[in-house]
Amino acid sequence: MKIHNFSAGPSILPKDVIDKASGAVKELDNSGLSLIEISHRSKAFISIMEEACELALKHTNLNNKGYKALFLQGGASQQFLMCAYNLLDNKAGYVNTGTWSTKAIKEAKLFGDVIEIASSKENNFNYIPKGYDIPSDLDYLHLTTNNTIFGTQYKEIPKTTVPLVADMSSDIFSRKFDYSKFDLFYAGAQKNMGPAGTTLVIIKEALLGKVSRRIPSILDYTVQIKGGSMFNTPPVFAVYTSLLTLRWIEEKGGIEVIGEKNSLKANRLYNEVDRNPMFKGFASEESRSQMNVTFNLVDAELTDTFDAMCNDNGISGLKGHRSVGGYRASIYNALSIESVEKLINCMQLLEQKK
Amino acid sequence: MKIHNFSAGPSILPKDVIDKASGAVKELDNSGLSLIEISHRSKAFISIMEEACELALKHTNLNNKGYKALFLQGGASQQFLMCAYNLLDNKAGYVNTGTWSTKAIKEAKLFGDVIEIASSKENNFNYIPKGYDIPSDLDYLHLTTNNTIFGTQYKEIPKTTVPLVADMSSDIFSRKFDYSKFDLFYAGAQKNMGPAGTTLVIIKEALLGKVSRRIPSILDYTVQIKGGSMFNTPPVFAVYTSLLTLRWIEEKGGIEVIGEKNSLKANRLYNEVDRNPMFKGFASEESRSQMNVTFNLVDAELTDTFDAMCNDNGISGLKGHRSVGGYRASIYNALSIESVEKLINCMQLLEQKK
Numbered sequence: 164m165k166i167h168n169f170s171a172g173p174s175i176l177p178k179d180v181i182d183k184a185s186g187a188v189k190e191l192d193n194s195g196l197s198l199i200e201i202s203h204r205s206k207a208f209i210s211i212m213e214e215a216c217e218l219a220l221k222h223t224n225l226n227n228k229g230y231k232a233l234f235l236q237g238g239a240s241q242q243f244l245m246c247a248y249n250l251l252d253n254k255a256g257y258v259n260t261g262t263w264s265t266k267a268i269k270e271a272k273l274f275g276d277v278i279e280i281a282s283s284k285e286n287n288f289n290y291i292p293k294g295y296d297i298p299s300d301l302d303y304l305h306l307t308t309n310n311t312i313f314g315t316q317y318k319e320i321p322k323t324t325v326p327l328v329a330d331m332s333s334d335i336f337s338r339k340f341d342y343s344k345f346d347l348f349y350a351g352a353q354k355n356m357g358p359a360g361t362t363l364v365i366i367k368e369a370l371l372g373k374v375s376r377r378i379p380s381i382l383d384y385t386v387q388i389k390g391g392s393m394f395n396t397p398p399v400f401a402v403y404t405s406l407l408t409l410r411w412i413e414e415k416g417g418i419e420v421i422g423e424k425n426s427l428k429a430n431r432l433y434n435e436v437d438r439n440p441m442f443k444g445f446a447s448e449e450s451r452s453q454m455n456v457t458f459n460l461v462d463a464e465l466t467d468t469f470d471a472m473c474n475d476n477g478i479s480g481l482k483g484h485r486s487v488g489g490y491r492a493s494i495y496n497a498l499s500i501e502s503v504e505k506l507i508n509c510m511q512l513l514e515q516k517k
Numbered sequence: 518m519k520i521h522n523f524s525a526g527p528s529i530l531p532k533d534v535i536d537k538a539s540g541a542v543k544e545l546d547n548s549g550l551s552l553i554e555i556s557h558r559s560k561a562f563i564s565i566m567e568e569a570c571e572l573a574l575k576h577t578n579l580n581n582k583g584y585k586a587l588f589l590q591g592g593a594s595q596q597f598l599m600c601a602y603n604l605l606d607n608k609a610g611y612v613n614t615g616t617w618s619t620k621a622i623k624e625a626k627l628f629g630d631v632i633e634i635a636s637s638k639e640n641n642f643n644y645i646p647k648g649y650d651i652p653s654d655l656d657y658l659h660l661t662t663n664n665t666i667f668g669t670q671y672k673e674i675p676k677t678t679v680p681l682v683a684d685m686s687s688d689i690f691s692r693k694f695d696y697s698k699f700d701l702f703y704a705g706a707q708k709n710m711g712p713a714g715t716t717l718v719i720i721k722e723a724l725l726g727k728v729s730r731r732i733p734s735i736l737d738y739t740v741q742i743k744g745g746s747m748f749n750t751p752p753v754f755a756v757y758t759s760l761l762t763l764r765w766i767e768e769k770g771g772i773e774v775i776g777e778k779n780s781l782k783a784n785r786l787y788n789e790v791d792r793n794p795m796f797k798g799f800a801s802e803e804s805r806s807q808m809n810v811t812f813n814l815v816d817a818e819l820t821d822t823f824d825a826m827c828n829d830n831g832i833s834g835l836k837g838h839r840s841v842g843g844y845r846a847s848i849y850n851a852l853s854i855e856s857v858e859k860l861i862n863c864m865q866l867l868e869q870k871k
Contacts, residue, residue, distance in 0.1 A: 166549035170556045173753055181551045185542035188535060195520035195831075197535045199712035199758065202524045202834060236590040236714070237735060240749035244733045270733055353750055358553035360590070360714045360752030379598045379624055381591060395594035396707055398714030399527055400754050404553065477549075480556060 167502035170480030171311050171455060171493045172333065173353040180407040180497075184358075187403060198403055203396050211403050212392060218409035219363055222418050223335075223342035233364040233384070234392045234402045239263065239332045240270075241382075242349040242362060246305070246328050247271035249384050250347070252374040256280040256301045256325070261288040261310040262486065263330060271305070274376075280304065287486070288313040290447040293321075301325040302373075303346070309334035311354075312484040314457030314491060315450040320344050326370055334454050335363065336412055337496055338422035346370045354454070355496045357405035360398045412496070421496050428494045428503045429453040435507045441465065441514050445487055459489030465513065472509045481506075521856035524834030525665050525809060525847045526687065527707040534761040534851075538712075541757060552757055557750050565757050566746060572763035573717055576772050577689075577696035587718040587738070588746045588756045593617065593686045594624075596703040596716060599736050600659070600682050601625035604701070606728040610634040610655045610679070615642040615664040616840065617684060625659070628730075634658065641840070642667040644801040647675075655679040656727075657700070663688035665708075666838040668811030668845060669804040674698050680724055688808050689717065690766055691850055692776035700724045708808070709850045711759035714752045766850070775850050782848045782857045783807040789861045795819065795868050799841055813843030819867065826863045835860075 168175040187198040216232040254276035281292035303326040326346040335350040353359040445457035522529040541552040570586040608630035635646035657680040680700040689704040707713040799811035837843040
């Protein structure tokens with residue numbers, strides 16, 4: 164039976180990427196060696212790293228605009244720490260849109276004053292705040308562009324004169340977007356880019372060198388840029404598989420085309436959530452994420468029935484996060500419209516059965 | 518042609534491990550999903566992580582002795598930082614045996630007084646210092662048990678009453694060893710354990726909680742222990758492949774048996790280095806590493822000839838580090854005695870040709 168993988172992350176990747184990654188672990192490009200046995204200083208791997216950085220900048224339309232792409236380790240959680248370590252000298256603003264923003268705020272507080280500019284906590288983070296004032300003397304403003312757990316996503320980026328930093332772990336490369344509004348953004352690979360184990364950081368170089376504290380080498384963006392993401396041994400497999408996905412995005416026509424497909428998938432599923440009387444959506448309508456669709460059963464007693472239906476139809480990874488309960492359908496780039504339709508079928512089956 | 522992979526790291530892994538890792542990227546245990554598409558909170562992955570930790574403790578004979586095993590990200594370089602962040606309150610001692618020790622010292626200096634207890638720098642790190650005094654008031658003493666670049670290795674661990682910390686990146690699981698002498702040791706996976714992208718840390722829990730500073734969550738061993746190495750998304754592929762190697766070690770009879778095989782390989786190669794008038798060893802005899810055999814040509818003008826011979830015989834990754842020049846044969850656990858013999862043949866071929 165085909166498995167429809169709605170997992171929030173690590174999550175579905177294109178089948179072609181999976182096959183090529185598996186092949187490269189066996190043998191990289193007829194080299195007689197496995198991808199994971201070669202030196203990271205070999206020509207083969209340096210070329211992999213360079214192409215991955217180049218494609219990441221190309222897809223975000225930031226080539227030749229003063230930005231650098233880095234493939235680091237430690238996930239977005241390490242970036243919560245690194246962006247504060249490198250950029251927070253006096254005070255920073257954070258918009259709190261959920262669990263990950265809250266964690267980012269916690270780490271930043273070790274390094275300076277942190278102002279919570281806005282928050283949707285009072286409503287269990289079911290919307291993206293709007294219409295707040297942003298002080299002009301912040302070292303930076305930090306956003307989480309998509310909130311995996313709550314299923315919310317920024318549609319517009321707030322206007323500000325201060326540097327803009329964003330955690331884009333769960334929606335990078337998923338839609339057409341003016342990435343040049345951001346001075347620094349980062350994303351754990353394990354949603355739309357690759358396997359867990361590497362984190363893409365794209366940073367405007369002019370942003371660096373402004374804090375007075377001494378930064379440990381591995382956490383220092385300047386050191387990482389100088390080393391071309393190879394200050395120390397990079398996570399070879401995760402970088403290579405990310406490159407395969409970045410190539411796949413290219414082959415599919417780039418993020419604009421992918422973004423349109425993602426809109427279609429999300430619209431179909433939200434339409435069903437709104438139409439089907441058995442379900443209700445969690446996120447407020449104007450903040451709905453195109454990546455993570457959160458919804459609950461109107462009658463929680465039907466949980467076992469619906470879970471069994473999903474299971475019988477090969478639908479996997481649909482359980483909502485404990486903060487929200489119910490269901491979360493993660494419909495990342497690699498998930499097909501057919502999988503969304505399979506889920507819609509299950510939802511309609513429940514309605515008919517009732 | 519079979520490639521004989523003498524790369525210093527990332528480096529050779531058992532063929533069986535490579536094949537199984539490749540297979541799991543395609544599909545994990547008939548689950549219908551790739552290893553890299555499943556949630557790290559799934560039963561399947563939690564069991565992988567638990568077994569990997571358990572086997573790491575078993576192979577080091579540290580089960581039920583107050584130690585925890587962690588699989589983190591960031592390589593040994595991140596551990597240079599973490600061990601100082603977590604343990605250095607007042608002053609620490611470091612023995613400087615090469616490039617990696619020097620880097621560890623540099624990072625530790627951000628957090629307290631660092632005393633270089635001994636160093637072999639004056640002789641380009643070609644030996645492991647002995648017979649030094651260790652102050653009794655150190656927060657810890659830090660060693661690098663094997664020095665990949667220079668080809669030196671501790672045979673005996675200095676006696677001390679202070680906590681002992683070690684970077685074992687290039688010789689963990691390679692020999693019978695009293696690991697209980699150490700309070701904390703760590704190893705980047707990419708030599709004897711797996712692909713680049715995860716770092717094993719084994720730590721005595723009683724060592725923690727003694728510094729006064731606030732530690733960022735991701736760098737805090739206590740937080741990482743509490744999260745079972747899953748404070749944030751772990752590097753799933755690297756952990757799984759490390760588990761495969763830990764199982765392979767078990768199947769081969771454990772590290773005692775593997776250590777004997779490693780001795781045999783190293784002895785054969787050092788014997789040839791000593792016997793063959795075309796070559797001279799770099800590391801001093803009593804400090805010679807069983808993992809990285811460093812040697813130079815007596816007549817550097819034969820470099821191109823010897824390189825071509827190696828190349829013609831499928832010998833790969835033999836180039837020495839620029840700090841030493843010449844050659845470095847990394848003969849990790851997975852390298853067969855046949856590969857060592859192939860290299861010896863090449864060395865003898867050069868002698869005959871002359």
